[in-house]
Amino acid sequence: MNLNQLKIFYSAAKNGSLSVAAQALFITQPAVTKGIQRLQEHYEIRFVDFVGKKLVLTDAGEVLYEIAEKIFELENQAEESIRDFQQRKRGHIRILSSESFGDYYLPQIIIPFNKAYPLIRVSMNILPTEQVVENTASLNCDLGFISYPIAHKKLVVKEVLEDKLVIITPRDHPLAEKKRLAPKDLEGHPFIMHEKGSAPRRAIEEFIRESHISVKIPLELSSNRAIKRAVEKGIGIALISREVANEEIRAKRMHAINLAHPAMKRKFFVVHHKDKYMSESLRLLMDMVFKWTSQYSKELK
Secondary structure: OOOOHHHHHHHHHHHOOOOHHHHHOOOOOOHHHHHHHHHHHHHOOOOOOEOOOEEEEEEEHHHHHHHHHHHHHHHHHHHHHHHHHHHHHOOEEEEEHHHHHHHHHHHHHHHHHHHOOOOOOEEEEEHHHHHHHHHHHHHOOOOEEEEOOOOOOOOOEEEEEEEEEEEEEEOOOOHHOOEEEOOHHOOOOOOEEEEOHHHHHHHHHHHHHHOOOOOOOEEEOOHHHHHHHHHHHHOOOOEEEHHHHHHHHOOEEEEEEEEEOOOOOOEEEEEEEEOOOOHHHHHHHHHHHHHHHHHHHHHHO
């Protein structure tokens, strides 16, 4: 089999477009068309059809695509392995993370890591958990950090941290004097909510449901920073990870109160492709992640 033609077919099928495949492979669109035609002519079978401008795989094309995906995943692993032997403690680690872990926990890991290993470049971007999972499964990053557990046939998922969820209030709020809250204390209070499906949102909804209380919801926000600013301005109270609010708590701009309930915890997870080659630089970072989270958990108790 001509691997160059297979790569052209794979890129076109993956992107659903001849023009996008041409851009990805740095060749012309006619060259993409010709590569697929020659592959089909060689085996005397159609692998793709076109509905208008949209590329659609035939049954044979679906089977070939799955095989090609495995071949080029192995090619990426081979290249990473070779680079690791060439560079040893050099390299580039690509990380994707959900907002809370990426904004408030990862910097405490990757900044010391960069100081310890300045020749290893680390790139970190924030995405919703669903996109972190999708990109990690496609080998578009080395590691992903997500806010809830998932089951995926291509991914290894490990818990890295469990943190407390606390109620945050303005310093002059009537609840601020309490060290621990009972369910009835929250009755009728304005509550600034995270977006639906988030870990804090699921936790507080479970608490409200089980406690048979009602709260007002003046705002729903997907940003931790926006939620904290709204609390500081007196719009309402909110449930948030302790670490996320630590800066404001230490600066005495807001107050944190524990809520006695099993749901008042949230977990974070690291994911990587099950066939991902764990380079020396990647193993060093993973070691530092678990060392930091272990120390954080001890200090939390």
